[in-house]
Amino acid sequence: MNHEQSRALYDRALSVMPGGVNSSVRAVRPYPFFIENGDGGHVVDTDGNRYIDFVMGYGPLLLGHDLPESVQAAVQQYSTEGPMYGAPTEVEVELAEFVTRHVPSVEMVRFVNSGTEATVSAVRLARGYTGRDKIVVMQGGYHGAQESTLVEGEGNHTHPSSPGIPESFAEHTLTVPFNDPDAARELFEEHGEDIAAVLTEPILGNYGIVHPVDGYHETLRELCDDHGSLLIFDEVITGFRVGGLQCAQGKFGIDPDITTFGKIVGGGFPVGAIGGKSEIIEQFTPAGDVFQSGTFSGHPVTMAAGLETLRYAAENDVYDHVNGLGERLRAGLQEILEDQAPEYTVVGTDSMFKVVFTRDAPDTFDGHCEAGCQQRESCPRFESCPKNGHDITQAETERWERLFWPAMKDQGVFLTANQFESQFIC
Ligand code: PMP
Numbered sequence: 156m157n158h159e160q161s162r163a164l165y166d167r168a169l170s171v172m173p174g175g176v177n178s179s180v181r182a183v184r185p186y187p188f189f190i191e192n193g194d195g196g197h198v199v200d201t202d203g204n205r206y207i208d209f210v211m212g213y214g215p216l217l218l219g220h221d222l223p224e225s226v227q228a229a230v231q232q233y234s235t236e237g238p239m240y241g242a243p244t245e246v247e248v249e250l251a252e253f254v255t256r257h258v259p260s261v262e263m264v265r266f267v268n269s270g271t272e273a274t275v276s277a278v279r280l281a282r283g284y285t286g287r288d289k290i291v292v293m294q295g296g297y298h299g300a301q302e303s304t305l306v307e308g309e310g311n312h313t314h315p316s317s318p319g320i321p322e323s324f325a326e327h328t329l330t331v332p333f334n335d336p337d338a339a340r341e342l343f344e345e346h347g348e349d350i351a352a353v354l355t356e357p358i359l360g361n362y363g364i365v366h367p368v369d370g371y372h373e374t375l376r377e378l379c380d381d382h383g384s385l386l387i388f389d390e391v392i393t394g395f396r397v398g399g400l401q402c403a404q405g406k407f408g409i410d411p412d413i414t415t416f417g418k419i420v421g422g423g424f425p426v427g428a429i430g431g432k433s434e435i436i437e438q439f440t441p442a443g444d445v446f447q448s449g450t451f452s453g454h455p456v457t458m459a460a461g462l463e464t465l466r467y468a469a470e471n472d473v474y475d476h477v478n479g480l481g482e483r484l485r486a487g488l489q490e491i492l493e494d495q496a497p498e499y500t501v502v503g504t505d506s507m508f509k510v511v512f513t514r515d516a517p518d519t520f521d522g523h524c525e526a527g528c529q530q531r532e533s534c535p536r537f538e539s540c541p542k543n544g545h546d547i548t549q550a551e552t553e554r555w556e557r558l559f560w561p562a563m564k565d566q567g568v569f570l571t572a573n574q575f576e577s578q579f580i581c
Pocket residue numbers: 213269270271272274297298299300356360361389390391392417418426
């Protein structure tokens with residue numbers, strides 16, 4: 156494959172943008188390919204190479220690159236009528252109504268401009284509502300580029316994972332391994348009265364895709380209830396992807412107090428949202444005292460794109476379609492692995508998937524689970540699936556970067572360059 160144009164663009168980019176990119180995950184070795192345009196489930200780079208796209212913008216593009224006419228028309232209408240006003244519009248009310256109608260725990264919603272902004276505001280809201288400072292996150296979880304969650308370490312021995320974050324931020328952030336109810340119980344025993352919230356993805360989507368074991372979220376829900384803490388589900392990835400319009404919380408039957416959204420709810424435009432019970436969400440200014448504001452929040456073009464995308468999904472069996480494709484793909488990958496590399500693992504659910512290079516991974520797993528994990532109870536290999544961030548890091552993660560990603564790229568398959576990030580099907 157010829158990549159001359161991409162290489163030249165990257166050289167230019169390197170002199171005017173740090174690392175040549177605007178989001179660090181895009182800086183792949185030796186250089187990223189620059190995209191010219193999307194085409195259905197494919198992208199075409201500036202050198203004319205065509206790839207089947209399993210990145211899908213890191214999740215927002217449920218419908219792929221060819222937006223249905225209704226979405227295109229709405230985007231066009233709202234961008235030509237004047238892109239934004241700094242005053243409310245009907246379309247943001249309509250999207251809020253749609254979200255509250257479909258997501259079980261959400262009675263009210265505040266729109267913002269990114270997943271990061273959503274989790275930042277959710278953490279501030281939980282702290283403001285409870286009058287407590289500490290939050291609990293999962294080891295290996297990701298909640299965007301925010302000070303409170305960029306931490307490493309265990310329990311209350313945490314420190315910032317990036318320069319530029321004062322140690323004092325990490326002092327208020329405790330961590331537990333995902334899927335370890337005893338660790339969560341111990342932490343609550345010691346710090347329960349100071350914990351404002353537990354913040355977790357319902358399925359770890361930034362760490363090789365790790366499913367909750369039966370009862371784990373129920374334990375977190377109970378611990379939060381017993382100690383007056385809030386449960387925050389970060390559904391930035393899983394929202395309107397896993398479990399369809401009900402999101403992952405509907406699929407698992409768990410009612411979080413606060414939910415953060417991003418990605419799909421903006422139909423491919425910059426978005427984030429914080430939803431939950433009215434009593435809590437109404438603590439945001441101007442209804443309450445927890446400050447929250449944004450020039451671009453509830454942007455009409457984004458709201459219209461999100462609304463028409465979700466309407467299209469509701470009316471056209473989109474979830475049956477993409478989840479069916481996901482199941483076929485995971486089963487096919489599983490079949491190939493069984494034949495060629497039985498020690499590797501196919502993980503995922505709904506329209507998400509990943510291959511984890513689990514060879515030599517000692518501790519909790521040494522095999523692979525059934526494609527999908529929807530049949531958690533009946534799956535004979537469930538016990539040997541990756542259960543937390545540690546299991547995933549035990550895998551040969553560099554194999555993905557060194558071999559798999561470049562080889563697949565050369566075959567015309569666009570995957571995330573990082574072993575930990577999920578792949579998406581449109
Ligand atoms: N939370 C989760 C679970 C995410 O996966 C991400 C980004 N992938 C974020 C928050 C941050 O979203 P954004 O990149 O839109 O700021």
